[in-house]
Amino acid sequence: MYKLIGSPKSRAFRVMWMLEELDEEYEHDNASPRSPEALAVNPSAKVPAFMDGEELIIDSVAICQYLADKHGKFTHKAGTVERAKQDSFTHLALDELDGALWWAAKNSFVLPEDLRSDKAAAACEYDYKRGLAHLQARLGDNRFVTGDEFTVPDLIIAHCMGWGVNVMKWIPPKGPLRDYLARVRERPAFETAWAKREAAPNMF
Numbered sequence: 012m013y014k015l016i017g018s019p020k021s022r023a024f025r026v027m028w029m030l031e032e033l034d035e036e037y038e039h040d041n042a043s044p045r046s047p048e049a050l051a052v053n054p055s056a057k058v059p060a061f062m063d064g065e066e067l068i069i070d071s072v073a074i075c076q077y078l079a080d081k082h083g084k085f086t087h088k089a090g091t092v093e094r095a096k097q098d099s100f101t102h103l104a105l106d107e108l109d110g111a112l113w114w115a116a117k118n119s120f121v122l123p124e125d126l127r128s129d130k131a132a133a134a135c136e137y138d139y140k141r142g143l144a145h146l147q148a149r150l151g152d153n154r155f156v157t158g159d160e161f162t163v164p165d166l167i168i169a170h171c172m173g174w175g176v177n178v179m180k181w182i183p184p185k186g187p188l189r190d191y192l193a194r195v196r197e198r199p200a201f202e203t204a205w206a207k208r209e210a211a212p213n214m215f
């Protein structure tokens with residue numbers, strides 16, 4: 012049995028969505044970031060964490076890619092050029108989208124107050140929008156980032172773009188990127204996971 016540890020209002024949503032895509036059963040512990048439950052499995056007390064039987068895996072991307080590899084779905088095979096290109100999109104998501112979103116969050120409520128910068132939100136929005144422009148250029152006319160198939164980076168990118176839209180109000184311009192986000196979010200597994208997220212209590 013799989014066990015997901017982390018509120019779906021955090022990056023744990025990515026893992027919940029992947030589990031719904033795979034149609035796998037799982038237990039869920041709604042642990043908040045920095046909670047005793049999170050600290051019990053992760054020295055940084057970050058979420059998500061994940062148990063596959065007795066094995067603990069930390070980090071949303073590592074968990075999603077592990078599940079995709081294990082079940083042979085939503086991923087190209089390791090050691091292929093297609094997989095290298097797929098991973099390159101995963102890193103784009105982390106470097107250019109997640110990084111900007113997280114630095115904005117750190118400067119809004121995560122860092123100690125005296126270390127937060129007033130200019131961070133504007134700088135992060137600027138950087139995030141550059142990231143979206145790079146994504147749009149690389150997406151081209153593709154349905155999903157690597158072509159016709161939905162893969163791990165689509166899930167990570169769509170989670171980041173949803174965070175941008177819903178929390179930061181960083182709205183992508185009308186056109187291919189907005190259409191891409193709508194296309195990925197209309198997947199039934201996304202809708203199931205989103206309903207669970209909406210029903211979950213707030214993190215703090």
Ligand SMILES: N[C@@H](CCC(=O)N[C@@H](CS)C(=O)NCC(=O)O)C(=O)O
Binds near residue numbers: 070121
């Ligand atoms: N790279 C990690 C980041 C995990 C992370 O920072 N999670 C946030 C919640 S979305 C957290 O637990 N933050 C608590 C903290 O930074 O102390 C992942 O993708 O799982």
